[in-house]
Amino acid sequence: MSKQRMMPAINLALQEEMERDNKVILYGEDAGISLLGQTTGLQENFGKDRVRDTPICENIMTGMAVGAAAAGYRPICHLLYGNFIYTGFDSIANQAAKLKYMTAGQVKLPIVYMAVIGGGRSAAAQHSDIPYPALMNLGGVKVVVPSNSRTAKGLLKSAIRDDNPVFYLTAAGGGRPEEVPDDDNYLIPIGKSEVINQGNDVTIISIGSMTLKALQATKKLNEKGIGVDLIDLLSLVPIDEDTIINSLKKTGRVIIVDEARDICSAASHISAILSDKAFKYLKSPIKRVTVKDVAIPYSPILESHVIPEVADIVNCIEELLELN
Amino acid sequence: MMSIKNYVNNLSDEDLKRIYKKMLMIRKCEEHLGEATKNGAFPGAVHLYIGQEAIAVPLCDQLNDSDWISSTHRGHGHFIAKGGDVKKMMAEIYGKSTGICGGKGGSMHVADFKKGIIGANGVVAGGMGLAVGAALASKMDGNGAVSIIFFGDGAANQGVLMEAMNICSLWNLPMIFMCENNQYSEFTHTSEVTSGKIVDRAEPFGIPKYEVDGNNAVDVWQAAYQAVQRGRNDEGPSFIEAHTYRQRGHVEFEYTFLSRTYRDQSEVELWKTNDKDPILRLESYFIEHSKYSGDDIEKIQKEVQDEVDDAVKFAIESPEPEISSAMDHMIER
Incomplete structure (x- = not known):
């Protein structure tokens, strides 16, 4: 290591x-x-x-x-x-x-x-x-x-x-x-996600660069007594359906954090899978934290406005749990 | 321009016979397809190669299974020329389970990788990158194999040709750009949509260029010989523009949907005459320059027709694909 x-x-x-x-x-x-x-x-x-x-x-x-x-x-x-x-x-x-x-x-x-x-x-x-x-x-x-x-x-x-x-x-x-790992046979199987934090109140499914932000949001939510099951998705094709469905069964609430624009994003597809295959376990709507339907702007202040930040994830979950 | 008049290799009687027979095989297969499509004998549309047989066959005659070809939507001729199985091609066009692609590709995607046939291609110039990649592999293998991209005058106007010529010249890849100029880009005369001469496009890349009468099998053979030898000897890419004529439409049945004609029938008829048609021309050359006679030609014609009839029968009698095969051959999940 x-x-x-x-x-x-x-x-x-x-x-x-x-x-x-x-x-x-x-x-x-x-x-x-x-x-x-x-x-x-x-x-x-x-x-x-x-x-x-x-x-x-x-x-x-x-x-x-x-x-x-x-x-x-x-x-x-x-x-x-x-x-x-x-x-x-x-x-x-x-x-x-x-x-x-x-x-x-x-x-x-x-x-x-x-x-x-x-x-x-x-x-x-x-x-x-x-x-x-x-x-x-x-x-x-x-x-x-x-x-x-x-x-x-x-x-x-x-x-x-x-x-x-x-x-x-x-x-x-x-x-x-x-x-x-230094191991020259260190392989992560394609099609498997990783549960990187365990909790019972809400599931966050995060993709790529959003995982670090989701992890930071998880810590903030923990401080407020909210337990997060955080899944780092890793593979989009194929998608690890078992892991995300099992997590939903446990928490009943899911948000998906995706840096893609919302229309036909990975988040919207995952949302469709979950409502299709695990609808009865849902306690609240599946929420997507995604990029707004715009091109990515140059100015830092504009860019951070359209790309999901830690606060967007925290707010989304708090709204979902009606804590606001 | 490289001279092709210095014939480096004279074709023997047997060479001529083999080439003639294969050209005829393409012609007879496609005559069947042109007729059968009228009756809806198979699904999908066909783009026929009739009139261009003297390009694919003399070039592919010089290739081995370890050489690669990548072709066009008008790809039956290339498939047969490179040694593809006629029965399996016919069954593929009929959409049957015994087809070379199990009925999943059809006319525009006949391929046989074991024979070095990367396949026909539904995208104009779509095979360009594939052929370059195969040329790169051959170069790295150092096995003297060559890679051929067959493309039309229409594809010559796709930007990817420039990318391909640049990289093939830069890396000295064993690639042959075989442009079949059949004078029509789909339904538009190529002169209306093309500036300059296509073969000249090779020049700034330092790629040797050959311009041939694509309806003269012997001339094509000679030009191809030089290009193939260059590839085998690690001397880099070559560019051949073969002038020919598309005797059939861009696609069969086109006048059922086109709002007007785009060429005179007299022009088409002219290219079917003894002086122009590649098979008739080779036939008279064959009779004149070999020990074979008109009787031998008739015998060959009969053999070829029997083989085509067998292939059609095989295609018609073959079973449809299993429904479950629709989900096979994607990525595993």
Whole structure:
């Protein structure tokens, strides 16, 4: 165990997996120099053949991953920012997500599409999006969203070893340093969430960068005598339905904290699952704490207004429990 | 422009016979499809390759199973040319369980990865990235395999072509850009929507370019030979523009929904004549330049027709897919 921030933990996972399996290759814009630190040192360690700097061309990059995977490699396509997924979306939506199905399983596509997502950095609307609602609806790709450095390592290693296209989406800020296992087989299974705080009064389901805020809200609520079952969702496709339904059975109240815009967000889908499969256990409406239906603004004061903060989570729960 | 007149390899009688037979196989399969679709014999629409057979076959004739092709919505010809099973293709178009994709892909997605056929593609230029990725894999494997993207004049106007040429040239990938210029981008003459010459687009990327009469199988074979050898010898990508003509519509049955015609029937008829049609042209070359005679041609035609009839019978008699298979082959949950 050692305390690490998000980007070094991602880097460690990449180093370990590229060491373990020489079919793992990585390419992306500035992969060698590494803009954000995920790929630092990889080119020095594994060479320019396996770690390639690409031109700025997301359209071909996303498609190349499909072709290289079909031909036996395990490509990691590093797309930098989540918004650039849109630039390369044809090959994601029409090829990567469909090819295995259309060919009746003739082909495995072990691809990791990697990007940082979300706001909070005054990066404005074209570098702050949460693209996973669109990805969740494609059907043919997995989507994981680690919340901290430990889950970042465990999920990335699982994503690289998975035989399906996996979107690996992390917050850019990276949160605070966490203890990260040194074990080079430390895997967090895709499709499993983690209950990171136990309580009986309300369930919070949080995604990615919202988990740290939900944890802070949980502490505040504890101080007020409210017990929170906090679930760090980690995987959006597939979703760990058992864990969220079991928690709802225990608490009867659920809020979902999601940095996506509200319309067709992960939160709204989870809400639909819970009302569909666990309606009789609900003591109050399922609430969603999400981003307002706007682009992410540049100004810090505007940005923090539209992205959920700790106080929004606390207020939502207090209203739900009619404590206000 | 690279010269293709320096024939590097003369085609033997057997080469010509093999190429002729395969071109005919594509023609006969598609003539059936063109007829059968009128009676609703199978679901879905078909985009026929008739008139362009002299492009896929002479190129794919030089490939192995370890080489990759990625193709277009007009993909039956490429599938057959690369060695795809005709019965399984026919059954796929009929939507049957015995189809090469279990009836889940249909006409626009016939694929056989074991044969290096990444598949037809429903998105114009959609196969571009796939072929580049396969070329990258071949390059890294160092096995001399090449990767071919078949695309049309319509796809040449998609921006991804530029991205592909740039990266293939930059990384010296064993890639062949095979542009089949059939003169129509769906229902619009390509000259109305295209500036410059398509083949010239390879030039600024330093990619050797070849321009051929795509209805002349022998010329296509020679150009393809040079491009394939370049790939095998790690000399990088090549670009071929093969001029041809789409004898059928963009899609069969198109005049049931189009509000007006977009080309004269006399133009279409011209391309079906002895001087223009790729199969008729190869037929006369074949008779003139080989030991084979008109009688042999008739024998080949009969063999091919029998094989197509068998494939159709197989498709018609095959069972529908199991309903439960609709949920197979997505990601596991």
